[in-house]
Amino acid sequence: xxxxxxxxxxxxxxxxxxxxxxxxxxxxxxxxxxxxxxxxxxxxxxxxxxxxxxxxxxxxxxxxxxxxxxxxxxxxxxxxxxxxxxxxxxxxxxxxxxxxxxxxxxxxxxxxxxxxxxxxxxxxxxxxxxxxxxxxxxxxxxxxxxxxxxxxxxxxxxxxxxxxxxxxxxxxxxxxxxxxxxxxxxxxxxxxxxxxxxxxxxxxxxxxxxxxxxxxxxxxxxxxxxxxxxxxxxxxxxxxxxxxxxxxxxxxxxxxxxxxxxxxxxxxxxxxxxxxxxxxxxxxxxxxxxxxxxxxxxxxxxxxxxxxxxxxxxxxxxxxxxxxxxxxxxxxxxxxxxxxxxxxxxxxxxxxxxxxxxxxxxxxxxxxxxxxxxxxxxxxxxxxxxxxxxxxxxxxxxxx
Amino acid sequence: xxxxxxxxxxxxxxxxxxxxxxxxxxxxxxxxxxxxxxxxxxxxxxxxxxxxxxxxxxxxxxxxxxxxxxxxxxxxxxxxxxxxxxxxxxxxxxxxxxxxxxxxxxxxxxxxxxxxxxxxxxxxxxxxxxxxxxxxxxxxxxxxxxxxxxxxxxxxxxxxxxxxxxxxxxxxxxxxxxxxxxxxxxxxxxxxxxxxxxxxxxxxxxxxxxxxxxxxxxxxxxxxxxxxxxxxxxxxxxxxxxxxxxxxxxxxxxxxxxxxxxxxxxxxxxxxxxxxxxxxxxxxxxxxxxxxxxxxxxxxxxxxxxxxxxxxxxxxxxxxxxxxxxxxxxxxxxxxxxxxxxxxxxxxxxxxxxxxxxxxxxxxxxxxxxxxxxxxxxxxxxxxxxxxxxxxxxxxxxxxxxxxxxxxxxxx
Numbered sequence: 001x002x003x004x005x006x007x008x009x010x011x012x013x014x015x016x017x018x019x020x021x022x023x024x025x026x027x028x029x030x031x032x033x034x035x036x037x038x039x040x041x042x043x044x045x046x047x048x049x050x051x052x053x054x055x056x057x058x059x060x061x062x063x064x065x066x067x068x069x070x071x072x073x074x075x076x077x078x079x080x081x082x083x084x085x086x087x088x089x090x091x092x093x094x095x096x097x098x099x100x101x102x103x104x105x106x107x108x109x110x111x112x113x114x115x116x117x118x119x120x121x122x123x124x125x126x127x128x129x130x131x132x133x134x135x136x137x138x139x140x141x142x143x144x145x146x147x148x149x150x151x152x153x154x155x156x157x158x159x160x161x162x163x164x165x166x167x168x169x170x171x172x173x174x175x176x177x178x179x180x181x182x183x184x185x186x187x188x189x190x191x192x193x194x195x196x197x198x199x200x201x202x203x204x205x206x207x208x209x210x211x212x213x214x215x216x217x218x219x220x221x222x223x224x225x226x227x228x229x230x231x232x233x234x235x236x237x238x239x240x241x242x243x244x245x246x247x248x249x250x251x252x253x254x255x256x257x258x259x260x261x262x263x264x265x266x267x268x269x270x271x272x273x274x275x276x277x278x279x280x281x282x283x284x285x286x287x288x289x290x291x292x293x294x295x296x297x298x299x300x301x302x303x304x305x306x307x308x309x310x311x312x313x314x315x316x317x318x319x320x321x322x323x324x325x326x327x328x329x330x331x332x333x334x335x336x337x338x339x340x341x342x343x344x345x346x347x348x349x350x351x352x353x354x355x356x357x358x359x360x361x362x363x364x365x366x367x368x369x370x371x372x373x374x375x376x377x378x379x380x381x382x383x384x385x386x387x388x389x390x391x392x393x394x395x396x397x398x399x400x
Numbered sequence: 401x402x403x404x405x406x407x408x409x410x411x412x413x414x415x416x417x418x419x420x421x422x423x424x425x426x427x428x429x430x431x432x433x434x435x436x437x438x439x440x441x442x443x444x445x446x447x448x449x450x451x452x453x454x455x456x457x458x459x460x461x462x463x464x465x466x467x468x469x470x471x472x473x474x475x476x477x478x479x480x481x482x483x484x485x486x487x488x489x490x491x492x493x494x495x496x497x498x499x500x501x502x503x504x505x506x507x508x509x510x511x512x513x514x515x516x517x518x519x520x521x522x523x524x525x526x527x528x529x530x531x532x533x534x535x536x537x538x539x540x541x542x543x544x545x546x547x548x549x550x551x552x553x554x555x556x557x558x559x560x561x562x563x564x565x566x567x568x569x570x571x572x573x574x575x576x577x578x579x580x581x582x583x584x585x586x587x588x589x590x591x592x593x594x595x596x597x598x599x600x601x602x603x604x605x606x607x608x609x610x611x612x613x614x615x616x617x618x619x620x621x622x623x624x625x626x627x628x629x630x631x632x633x634x635x636x637x638x639x640x641x642x643x644x645x646x647x648x649x650x651x652x653x654x655x656x657x658x659x660x661x662x663x664x665x666x667x668x669x670x671x672x673x674x675x676x677x678x679x680x681x682x683x684x685x686x687x688x689x690x691x692x693x694x695x696x697x698x699x700x701x702x703x704x705x706x707x708x709x710x711x712x713x714x715x716x717x718x719x720x721x722x723x724x725x726x727x728x729x730x731x732x733x734x735x736x737x738x739x740x741x742x743x744x745x746x747x748x749x750x751x752x753x754x755x756x757x758x759x760x761x762x763x764x765x766x767x768x769x770x771x772x773x774x775x776x777x778x779x780x781x782x783x784x785x786x787x788x789x790x791x792x793x794x795x796x797x798x799x800x801x802x803x804x805x806x807x808x809x810x811x812x
Binding site for chain 2: 046047051052055057083085086088095096097098099291293294295296297299320321322323340341342343344345346347349350368369370371372388389390391393394
């Protein structure tokens with residue numbers, strides 16, 4: 001009996017100790033949460049997408065978008081920038097059974113299955129000008145895809161159904177009347193959509209130095225502006241110098257112009273290493289520099305917003321420093337980054353384009369010799385422990 | 401393709417189906433069969449998998465992020481007696497300007513530096529050692545090291561194609577000095593994000609970066625370099641020209657060299673570096689000696705890359721037999737490197753042209769299947785140039801050109 005009591009009291013003491021311990025742990029966690037910055041966390045899915053059929057390879061993958069069904073569309077440059085040693089099967093006669101060039105537009109489902117592949121010059125009496133070098137792909141809610149181009153003569157935008165049927169063309173090739181032209185564009189990098197206003201924001205681009213806003217039905221240019229809302233000017237600015245006062249114009253390429261839910265437009269001024277923010281009517285709001293000493297291609301390649309209604313964060317693809325910067329959108333401060341150079345899963349060689357799906361997952365594409373589409377799975381918010389996370393591999397080492 | 405081959409092929413396919421193996425790509429299968437059959441009489445077994453091997457996509461572990469290291473074109477992979485994996489790659493000279501921003505003058509971006517050119521990994525993919533070999537270290541580090549071997553004492557032997565390059569000292573070879581970016585008004589390398597170029601341009605872009613005038617090629621390398629297990633230079637084994645391949649016969653303390661410039665296999669004493677014997681090809685001259693390997697059967701196997709063949713010799717150089725692999729391969733040729741499974745039943749042959757690793761029956765040297773296909777994802781290949789197997793049967797591959805990876809395929 002006595003023994004039982006002893007055991008019983010010991011048990012109660014243990015429970016009490018555990019309870020106290022638990023409270024302490026919770027308090028500590030709360031305190032930590034208050035003192036630490038939270039940011040979205042991601043892990044690469046190393047086996048996504050599934051292998052392509054037909055020994056297909058991508059060239060430079062220079063556009064990615066996700067539609068309302070969470071299907072992922074990419075556009076790539078194809079044969080022109082694949083090495084002949086990679087695509088022996090295209091030789092005449094074929095010099096090996098591997099590899100061939102995939103059609104320029106590919107659609108994947110969320111599991112990474114290839115759904116459809118299409119694209120290329122007009123045939124069967126269709127009347128459109130396939131870009132000399134297609135660039136950027138953006139799905140709209142009607143199931144159409146908006147495609148730009150930065151080939152030498154590309155002055156236009158194309159719209160196709162997601163099955164590859166031609167819908168319409170705005171602008172025309174062989175046009176380069178400059179950044180104040182009202183009829184055509186000059187090497188469009190990417191089109192982003194504000195469907196409520198029936199407007200498309202054109203990053204214009206590799207030739208022009210402006211953001212152009214067009215009516216989604218007519219393609220008519222409604223307004224446009226340059227850096228700091230200046231009238232755009234095509235004077236050659238020379239090379240970017242991080243020590244010089246900020247350039248009063250965008251440099252080529254203007255690589256993205258993405259409207260947010262709260263009425264702002266985020267512009268990737270790529271070689272100037274900066275994001276400029278405008279109201280939708282083109283009033284300059286603010287700018288932030290990213291890796292300001294970056295030369296060459298510049299640091300600000302593409303932007304995607306987090307999927308919460310507030311779009312609390314944005315993700316910035318930096319193909320020169322080979323990482324994704326995670327920013328708090330309101331304060332425009334960088335919270336953390338992930339990625340590093342390389343050819344392994346989660347590493348990048350010239351990460352060029354970025355998009356998110358409805359679950360908050362990130363998709364990236366790489367140009368140059370990266371030539372991949374990768375998926376980064378959203379793992380919820382977590383405390384920021386490192387400024388540069390490096391390659392974010394799954395915590396479980398074997399996934400398959 | 402004769403009827404017998406066709407029957408074998410169909411039998412193999414049935415067998416695969418029975419075993420429920422991943423025969424991928426039902427639609428293009430017929431074409432793959434026809435082409436493979438035409439080229440080699442062999443079957444493509446699908447993506448990255450065979451009955452026995454599965455790619456480990458998360459291997460090796462990432463280098464520390466602060467280092468921003470990447471691999472150049474990988475030209476040698478070997479496994480030592482402790483199952484450690486040794487890698488040699490071509491370093492910064494094989495990187496394009498738009499992926500080596502911090503090595504440029506002026507500094508252009510944070511990423512990337514070349515990883516040290518000799519790397520040692522453990523089976524888990526942890527970097528164990530990295531040797532800062534290179535120019536101005538008291539030996540003629542080759543412009544394009546090629547082939548690596550480790551002897552039982554841990555000494556490391558490295559071959560090479562060309563002598564040290566004539567690049568100006570310091571160019572692209574180290575970190576930028578502090579403040580280099582601030583001091584530099586000029587823009588760094590303009591990358592290749594320009595519009596799609598023609599085929600010829602793409603080929604040019606595979607070189608040292610765009611825009612630079614092509615430098616005259618350096619002269620051939622004339623020695624195999626020997627280092628001790630700590631990375632200290634020991635000796636240069638000379639008398640060779642373009643020694644693309646190396647192998648060690650520990651029992652005899654002999655080094656076998658694929659002396660490509662002289663079209664011969666040369667055998668040296670590992671201690672003294674003295675040449676002991678040599679021989680040339682049987683029949684047509686060797687056309688790029690991409691590997692030389694000493695088998696546990698006491699025979700010497702030579703990868704005669706450009707002739708799509710393996711030639712087998714006794715250790716004293718007597719020709720034994722030969723076998724073609726993917727016999728109709730043009731271009732770079734099909735036989736780039738080879739390695740045996742631990743049970744000696746399977747011979748793996750790296751084929752950088754056809755972008756796969758062939759499996760051969762080790763006794764008959766008949767092709768039985770293959771692993772992998774072209775591409776940049778885990779288990780795919782671009783220029784697979786090296787293959788090695790550890791004591792557990794795990795397979796390691798190295799890729800040159802723009803592949804620039806080492807991959808592990810786990811034995812199941």
